[in-house]
Every structure is written in structure tokens, then in C-alpha cells.
Amino acid sequence: MHELHSSDLLExxxxxxxxxxxxxxxxxxxxxxxxxALGRRQFPGRRALLGVINSGMGAxxxxxxxxxxxxxxRNGLLGRLELWYSVEAMVTAQxxxxxxxxxxxxxxxxxxxxxxxxxxxxxxxxxxxxRTWLLLREIRLGLLAAVIAALGGILSEVGAVMQxxxxxxxxxxxxxxxILMYTNMGLFESAYALAAxxxxxxxxxxxxxxxxxxxxxS
Amino acid sequence: xxxALRVENLQVIxxxxxxxxxxxxxxxxxxxxxxxxxxxxxxxxxxxLLRVLAGLESPAAGRVERQATGPVTMVFQRPIAFAGTVDHxxxxxxxxxxxxxxxxxxxxxxxxxHFGIAALAERxxxxxxxxxxxxxxxxxxxxxxxxxxxxxxxxxxxxxxxQELLSRDxxxxxxxxxxxxxxVTHDLRRAVGVCDRIAVLCNGALQQVDSRRTxxxxxxxxxxxxxxxxxxxxxxxxxxxxxxxxxxEHQLPTAGAGPPGAEVWIGIRPEHLxxxxxxxxxxxxxxxxxxxxxxDSVLTTLxxxxxxxxxxxxxxxxxxxxxxxxxxxxxxxxxxxxxxxxLPRGQDAARADR
Numbered sequence: 190m191h192e193l194h195s196s197d198l199l200e201x202x203x204x205x206x207x208x209x210x211x212x213x214x215x216x217x218x219x220x221x222x223x224x225x226a227l228g229r230r231q232f233p234g235r236r237a238l239l240g241v242i243n244s245g246m247g248a249x250x251x252x253x254x255x256x257x258x259x260x261x262x263r264n265g266l267l268g269r270l271e272l273w274y275s276v277e278a279m280v281t282a283q284x285x286x287x288x289x290x291x292x293x294x295x296x297x298x299x300x301x302x303x304x305x306x307x308x309x310x311x312x313x314x315x316x317x318x319x320r321t322w323l324l325l326r327e328i329r330l331g332l333l334a335a336v337i338a339a340l341g342g343i344l345s346e347v348g349a350v351m352q353x354x355x356x357x358x359x360x361x362x363x364x365x366x367x368i369l370m371y372t373n374m375g376l377f378e379s380a381y382a383l384a385a386x387x388x389x390x391x392x393x394x395x396x397x398x399x400x401x402x403x404x405x406x407s
Numbered sequence: 408x409x410x411a412l413r414v415e416n417l418q419v420i421x422x423x424x425x426x427x428x429x430x431x432x433x434x435x436x437x438x439x440x441x442x443x444x445x446x447x448x449x450x451x452x453x454x455x456l457l458r459v460l461a462g463l464e465s466p467a468a469g470r471v472e473r474q475a476t477g478p479v480t481m482v483f484q485r486p487i488a489f490a491g492t493v494d495h496x497x498x499x500x501x502x503x504x505x506x507x508x509x510x511x512x513x514x515x516x517x518x519x520x521h522f523g524i525a526a527l528a529e530r531x532x533x534x535x536x537x538x539x540x541x542x543x544x545x546x547x548x549x550x551x552x553x554x555x556x557x558x559x560x561x562x563x564x565x566x567x568x569x570q571e572l573l574s575r576d577x578x579x580x581x582x583x584x585x586x587x588x589x590x591v592t593h594d595l596r597r598a599v600g601v602c603d604r605i606a607v608l609c610n611g612a613l614q615q616v617d618s619r620r621t622x623x624x625x626x627x628x629x630x631x632x633x634x635x636x637x638x639x640x641x642x643x644x645x646x647x648x649x650x651x652x653x654x655x656e657h658q659l660p661t662a663g664a665g666p667p668g669a670e671v672w673i674g675i676r677p678e679h680l681x682x683x684x685x686x687x688x689x690x691x692x693x694x695x696x697x698x699x700x701x702x703d704s705v706l707t708t709l710x711x712x713x714x715x716x717x718x719x720x721x722x723x724x725x726x727x728x729x730x731x732x733x734x735x736x737x738x739x740x741x742x743x744x745x746x747x748x749x750l751p752r753g754q755d756a757a758r759a760d761r
Contacts, residue, residue: 313548
């Protein structure tokens with residue numbers, strides 16, 4: 190019953206990828222605009238806010254998982270959505286883990302631009318839409334660093350996804366929670382098979398992004 | 408001549424930790440096909456003026472009126488290049504305003520040609536030298552076919568030869584496109600090399616706007632005189648028969664500049680003061696003693712003690728007198744009457760003494 194089948198392997202891998210990539214895309218969609226805005230604007234309390242974001246990068250995922258799990262618990266804030274132990278809850282936790290990383294790295298990339306960058310682009314008569322595109326192009330190395338850091342963080346995440354997903358077979362089981370389970374059961378062969386896939390995924394994605402980054406630099 | 412951009416009764420107020428800074432410009436016009444150099448020491452308000460002209464800052468009072476069609480664009484002191492090739496850098500702004508591909512091609516080719524970087528079109532912008540980057544940002548600005556082009560220290564960090572070549576190309580591009588240009592610089596030699604008119608800005612106030620020659624040879628005040636290199640300033644009293652009396656033994660020839668007895672400043676550009684007489688050039692003003700000598704690769708600058716003050720003059724380095732002269736030598740001084748500039752000695756006197 191607990192033996193690992195190749196069909197399970199594929200399903201778990203695909204679910205892992207889908208959960209992580211969904212979380213990554215959502216975190217990018219929220220984090221990049223926030224990072225750009227915070228990187229370019231000066232306002233009272235900016236330094237304090239940056240401090241909060243930077244400390245968010247080091248927030249223990251287990252605590253994030255705890256908060257999200259409690260939120261989706263039956264009598265929690267979002268309990269009536271009935272998303273306790275669901276893929277959606279896992280994605281939520283991963284978005285919260287990835288977000289500070291993305292925001293902080295985008296802020297760093299934007300802050301590295303010339304202080305007059307925006308004014309210089311404006312004096313060339315370049316429209317707002319094109320300015321945004323140019324800005325994203327200028328900070329592309331920082332963006333890639335953010336993607337690599339975020340993906341690395343959420344792909345290997347186990348505590349928070351266990352708390353929010355519960356490792357339900359056929360529903361919320363992902364590579365890390367499955368490895369944990371098989372290890373606890375002493376089924377090391379299955380655990381190693383899953384671990385090999387996880388490491389392979391990490392290496393492939395990191396390699397791919399590094400290759401893209403190298404291309405972006407040249 | 409119709410102006411491309413005109414400033415009237417402009418007032419810009421800036422409040423900073425250092426205090427309150429006010430820039431006032433009563434009237435200033437940028438004319439098509441003309442380069443106006445805005446000259447002034449650091450902190451005189453040059454860059455602020457440029458930003459207001461570019462529409463990046465709003466004045467507290469007065470107005471900036473655009474009288475020509477076409478964009479107003481600005482090149483910053485630390486210009487940025489976008490990631491990508493030289494060609495991409497020039498093309499990007501043209502694409503964003505929705506020009507046809509054939510028009511974009513023509514403008515890119517023309518502007519890269521103007522600044523001699525057509526061969527670098529496919530070079531990555533971040534691999535350019537400082538001089539090439541300056542040329543790229545000028546080409547990028549010219550490609551917009553602006554009515555007004557504002558340049559903030561465009562020759563910064565360039566060696567002398569690169570400056571000269573860039574000045575030449577800029578002049579040619581201005582003549583061909585009839586754009587009105589304002590160049591802000593703190594460097595007199597750079598300004599003179601590129602401009603038709605000079606505006607002198609000091610402590611946030613426009614002191615003088617005139618043709619290049621008039622500002623250099625007929626500065627309106629001792630402050631402007633010093634800024635434009637008329638460094639020999641001597642207090643004198645006008646005498647009879649077109650002379651200025653410095654002391655009982657020293658007189659200078661003048662060309663009828665006021666009533667006898669008037670207290671004035673006499674300004675003489677160093678290059679107009681000749682040492683060693685006997686060439687029939689100018690009138691002798693007596694003997695001076697060499698106080699110090701400083702040389703660079705081009706010029707030897709002599710400080711000469713004359714009538715209790717120090718006068719400066721330049722010789723071509725390493726030639727003739729410049730090779731022979733030594734500190735303590737007595738030399739004869741002469742100056743042409745038309746090169747002696749008489750300035751009123753009023754409120755400006757204290758400033759000139761500083």
C-alpha cells in the first residue's frame with residue numbers, strides 16, 4: 190500500500206512543480222511592482238519598511254505555515270473557504286515565503302539604477318508603458334536572482350507545506366512531504382527516488398536560470 | 408530672431424538643509440541653430456535652470472514659453488545607456504513615439520552619422536568608452552529631432568582632444584538641424600569652444616548674457632570678469648587723455664570710458680598682456696618683476712609684480728622667452744589700448760576683492 194509506484198512519482202512531481210510555479214508567479218506578480226515602487230520612491234518610514242521586508246527574508250517557514258494553517262482552519266479567519274489541507278493553502282504559504290525575497294531583491298536592483306534614471310527616460314519622451322518595459326530590462330539580472338532565490342526556497346520547503354497541505358495522498362502530496370513520510374516509514378529506497386527527482390529538478394531549474402542569466406548579461 | 412524657448416521673470420526657490428536658494432532669471436531666450444553656454448561656479452543654479460527649462464521642475468513664478476514645435480530634451484551630467492546595443496539605444500525612444508520603421512531607420516542612421524559612431528551601431532552600450540557614451544547619448548537626443556536640446560556638462564571626464572572633436576561634431580549637428588541648444592558648464596574653455604553666446608550665472612542670478620566675444624572681452628562686472636578668465640583686475644582712477652591712473656608711477660591706456668576722477672576696475676585678459684617690448688604691439692606700461700612661473704604642456708603662466716599688484720600673462724610653453732625667463736627677472740609690459748577694459752567700481756568692488 191505504501192510502495193511508491195512510478196505513476197505516483199509522476200503525479201507527485203507534477204503537483205510539486207505546479208504548486209511551486211503557481212506560487213512563484215503570484216509572488217512575482219505581487220512582489221515586483223511593490224519592489225519597484227519601494228525602490229524608486231522616498232517616503233517617511235521607508236527605512237523601517239525595508240527593515241521589515243529584510244527580516245521577512247529570514248522568517249522561519251514553519252511560522253509562516255503555522256499562521257496560514259490557522260487562518261484556513263475550520264474556525265480560522267478564512268475557515269469558511271474550506272481550504273484547510275488544500276493545494277490553495279500550500280500555494281498561499283509559499284507565496285508568503287517567496288514574497289519578501291522577491292521584494293527585497295527587486296528593491297536592491299532598482300536602487301542600483303542612477304537616481305536620475307526615471308527623469309532621463311522621461312526627457313527622451315518615452316511613454317509610461319515603455320518606461321516600465323525598459324526598467325524591467327534594466328533590472329533583469331536582479332529579477333533572475335529573485336526568481337532563483339524564491340524558487341530554491343519554496344521547492345525545498347517542507348514544514349509549511351506539511352502544515353497547510355497535510356501530505357494527503359493524491360491531493361496535496363508533494364516531493365518534500367513524500368520524502369519526509371517515506372523516511373519516517375523507513376522506506377529509504379522510495380525516499381531516495383523522490384530525493385533524486387527533487388535534486389534533479391533543482392539542478393535543472395538552477396542551471397536553466399543561470400544560463401538565462403548568463404545570456405542576459407552578455 | 409524668434410526664440411525656440413523663452414524664459415520670463417523666472418523664479419525658482421529651493422529649500423534645503425544648507426538654506427534657501429533662489430534662482431532668478433528676468434529674460435533668457437534660446438534661439439534655433441544657436442548654442443548658448445550657461446557658465447557659472449558650482450552651486451550657482453546652472454543645473455536648476457536647465458531642469459526648469461526641461462520642464463522637470465516647476466518655477467515658483469514666471470514662465471517658460473515654448474515657441475517652436477518639437478520636443479525639448481535633455482542630456483544629463485551622468486548619462487545613462489540602456490541595456491542593449493548602440494542602435495537599440497537610439498531606436499527605443501523613436502519606437503515608443505510610434506514612428507514608422509523607415510523613419511526610425513533614417514533618424515538612427517543620421518544621428519549616429521552626426522556623431523561618428525555609425526560603426527559602433529551593433530556594439531553593446533555598456534562596452535563603450537566614456538567618450539563614445541557621450542556621443543551615444545547626444546545621438547539619441549538628436550534622433551528625437553528636438554526643437555530644444557539641454558546639455559548638462561556634456562564634456563565631463565573627456566580629455567582635451569576628445570572635447571574638441573565632440574565640440575566640432577556638436578556644432579555641425581546644430582548647424583544642420585537648427586536645434587536650439589543650452590550647454591551648462593563650469594569650465595570656461597569648454598564653453599568658449601562650443602558656444603555662440605554666453606550666459607553667466609552667479610549666486611542664482613543671471614549676470615550677463617551676450618555674444619561670446621562681448622562676454623570675454625567686455626564683462627559687465629568684476630565677478631563676471633573673473634569667471635570668464637579676465638583675471639587681471641586692478642583698482643584705478645580715470646585720468647585725463649584716455650588713461651587710468653593706478654599710482655603716480657603707473658598708468659594704463661584706456662579708450663574713453665568715463666569722466667576723469669571716476670574710480671574704476673581695470674580688467675586685462677592675461678593673453679592680452681605682452682611681456683618684452685619692441686614688437687610695435689600695444690603701449691608700454693612699464694617694468695614688472697617676475698614673481699612666479701607655472702607651466703603645463705601648453706602654456707607658461709607668469710605672475711608679474713607691477714604697481715603693487717600681481718598681473719598674470721601666458722606664454723607658449725617651451726619656446727622663446729618662456730625658456731629663458733626666471734623668477735626675479737625684470738621685464739617690460741605692454742598692452743593694446745582696446746584690450747584694456749574699464750569696469751565700474753561700485754557695489755561689486757567687495758565681491759571682486761574676495
